Amino acid sequence: MxxxxxxxxxxxxxxxxxxxxxxxxxxxxxxxxxxxxxxxxxxxxxxxxxxxxxxxxxxxxxxxxxxxxxxxxxxYVDVSKEYKISEITKESLNNRVKIVGKLDKVIYGISTKPTIRVSDETGKIFSNLISPVPDGIKKGDMIELYGIVAKNYKFFGIIGIPNLWAPKIYGIGVRKSN
Structure with missing residues (x-):
């Protein structure tokens, strides 16, 4: 055993x-x-x-x-407000969010923390999770993503040229959507 x-x-x-x-x-x-x-x-x-x-x-x-x-x-499940991806803008920086959408992509790199792409009918967004995607959740599943809106700098990742960034989600957790 x-x-x-x-x-x-x-x-x-x-x-x-x-x-x-x-x-x-x-x-x-x-x-x-x-x-x-x-x-x-x-x-x-x-x-x-x-x-x-x-x-x-x-x-x-x-x-x-x-x-x-x-x-x-x-x-986060108790206090996060649900957003559509198109509603997540630079003004929502540092807000706790819940996104319901389809898991499009899971990227594992050099870290134990994967990057995922979630899409809904209004758009797509990337999220860096703090832990691996839970067992039983796979690409194509409908999920609930909970996290905080953060900056994703164009060209350089976490550091970059001011005003050249788009929102991303620093993901606290993912679970299957009901």
Whole structure:
């Protein structure tokens, strides 16, 4: 039973943090190659902390972010005002929002925090979530996105040229829409 939980956790980790998983694979390949070429098992012994770090640190960060999301989501469900995407403008900066729409895209990069694109009949918007998309939610599903309106600078992401930004959502949590 314990190994099934560990395998499912590692599988979820590989899916939600592909860059960390690829780094782990590269480290394992170089370690195996180095041990094979040098016939020195000390290389394997010395690489164990790095291998454990590449495995456990992203899992721990992902779990901490999920816990934060789980704690904050009920508060956001109670106080967030529902918006259509076209209603989210520069004037709604820092407002708590709820958006009901279709999950168009999920992008996992180097962070355990995915970027998603949500669309409704009025437009599309990107959201950086603080934790991975919950199990059971996939591309094409109708979702409720809760979060805060933030700046998305054109060309440079979080830093950029003043007045060249569009709204995005800093997502606290996602759940399936009823």
């Amino acid at each position: 314990y190994s099934n939980v560990l395998i499912s956790e590692l599988t979820r980790h590989a899916k939600t943090t592909p860059s960390a998983f690829i780094s782990l694979i590269i480290c394992l390949i170089f370690t195996a190659w180095s041990v094979y070429v040098s016939k020195n098992l000390w290389i394997l012994l010395m690489s164990i902390p790095f291998i454990l770090g590449l495995t456990l640190i992203p899992i721990k960060i992902s779990n901490m972010n999920k816990k934060i999301s789980d704690e904050l989501l009920p508060e």
